[in-house]
Every structure is written in structure tokens, then in C-alpha cells.
Amino acid sequence: MFHLRKLTCVVLFILMMPAFQSFIPSVSAAADQKPALKKPIDLNGCRLTLLKNREYFHALSERIREARTQIVMAFFLFKTNGHPNSYPEVILQELGNAARRGVRVVLVLEQDAKPDSTINRDNRNSSEQLKKAGVEIYFDSPKRTTHTKLAVIDGRYTFVGSHNLTQSALKHNNELSVLIDSPAVAEKTLNYIKDLY
Numbered sequence: 001m002f003h004l005r006k007l008t009c010v011v012l013f014i015l016m017m018p019a020f021q022s023f024i025p026s027v028s029a030a031a032d033q034k035p036a037l038k039k040p041i042d043l044n045g046c047r048l049t050l051l052k053n054r055e056y057f058h059a060l061s062e063r064i065r066e067a068r069t070q071i072v073m074a075f076f077l078f079k080t081n082g083h084p085n086s087y088p089e090v091i092l093q094e095l096g097n098a099a100r101r102g103v104r105v106v107l108v109l110e111q112d113a114k115p116d117s118t119i120n121r122d123n124r125n126s127s128e129q130l131k132k133a134g135v136e137i138y139f140d141s142p143k144r145t146t147h148t149k150l151a152v153i154d155g156r157y158t159f160v161g162s163h164n165l166t167q168s169a170l171k172h173n174n175e176l177s178v179l180i181d182s183p184a185v186a187e188k189t190l191n192y193i194k195d196l197y
Contacts, residue, residue, distance in 0.1 A: 046182035056163045056177045057087045057170040063153045063179075064094040067103045071095065073151040074108040074193045078165040079122040080129070087170035092126060096133030104136070108196050110146045111139035126165075138197035146196055149177065150189060157181055158189045 051059050064071060080088045099105040107130060109123040127137040140146040151159040161177020163169045180186075 046180060046185065049179040049181075051159075051161065051163075051177045051179055053173070053175055054171060056159070056161065056175065057091070059179055060151060060159055061090055061094050063151075063157050063159075064091070064098055067098050067153050069154050070104045070106075071098055071151065071153050072106045072190055072193055074146060074148045074196055075165050076110045076145075076147045076149065077119060077122060078107070078109060078126040079167070080126050081167060086167050088126070088165050088167055091165055091170075092129060095130060095135055099130075099134035105130075105134070106136045106138070106193075108138045108140060108146065108193060111142045112145075113142040140196050148193075148196070150193060152186045152189050152193070155186050155190070156183050158186050160189070 049059070078088065078092075080086070080092055083089060084093075095105050095107070107127070109127060110119055111123070112119045114120070123139070127139075131137055149159075149161055149163050151157075153159075158180040159177055160180070162175045163177050169175050
């Protein structure tokens, strides 16, 4: 019994370490002169919706269809497969439709340091299709990995979480993302995305 309690405490400690790291000073943090935590965003009136698995695809595609002014996205991977009803193809078509109806659509994608990587191939394939529809495409520096999965729509709706724009992530995997309805959060997220390219 004692060993089970001890093991449980160790497991909980390991799981909680990331939450405590910002409170525990470290030599490397001091050497890097880690910036102070930023002032939290006031979330009065902010609405959050958890999007499990396929719920994310449906919520994102609906918001893209309803977009009126601007869609700004930053993704690690956008992998289409040529099948018209696959989830990434639907997102690609919705983004193209939005651009054609006058919505400014901006997409930032990961650019791997290895020129022949599958990430580069998949992201370039999707980007070429989107450019033809009038979407603004940017790639991050190959010196740094951009692993974000972000979308900001009409300066109000922010999607953030684990979903890449792939058939696996949008349809098959266990994934979890959040839809945040808050202009304040959208503004902060847009500023973050602008710093990526």
C-alpha cells in the first residue's frame, strides 16, 4: 500500500511539473533571462467551446463559410489528398471560396530545414492550390519550427489546439482544440501570428 501511494505521488508530480516550471527558478531560465509572465487577458464575456475530434472540423469550416472580413491561420501541417470530400480538401475549398468572395485569407505554414521533407512537400502542395484562389501564403523560417495550429476569424473567433489540417487529425485521431469567442484573445493571437513571418 505504501509503495502504491508513493508511486501515485511520483506520477502526479511528473504530470504536474510543467505547471510548476514557471514558479521554480532554474539556472537555464536565469541564464536566458526569461521574461516575466504577461498580464492575463480579461476574459469577461469570453465564451469557450471545447472541440473534440471531428467537432473541430465542423466548427472551423462553418466559421470559414461565415467569415466576412479576415481569416488568418498558422499551421504546422496542411496535407490535402485530392479526394474532394476529405476534410482537408473541404477546408481548402472553403478558404478558396472565402478569398474569392473578398475575405482576406492569410495562411502561415511550417517550412522544414530539409528541403525534400514530406512536411515541405505537403505544405507546398496545399499552398499552391490556395494561391490560385487568392490566399496569401507565408512560410516560417526553416531555422525554427512553427508547430502552431491557430486560426483567427473576423477578429473575434480564435481556434487553438492540437488539430493539424490533415485527414488523420480532422477525422480519425483523438484531438482536442478550443474555440474562443473574444476580440481580446483574437487580437493577441493575431499579433503572435504576425511575428511568425
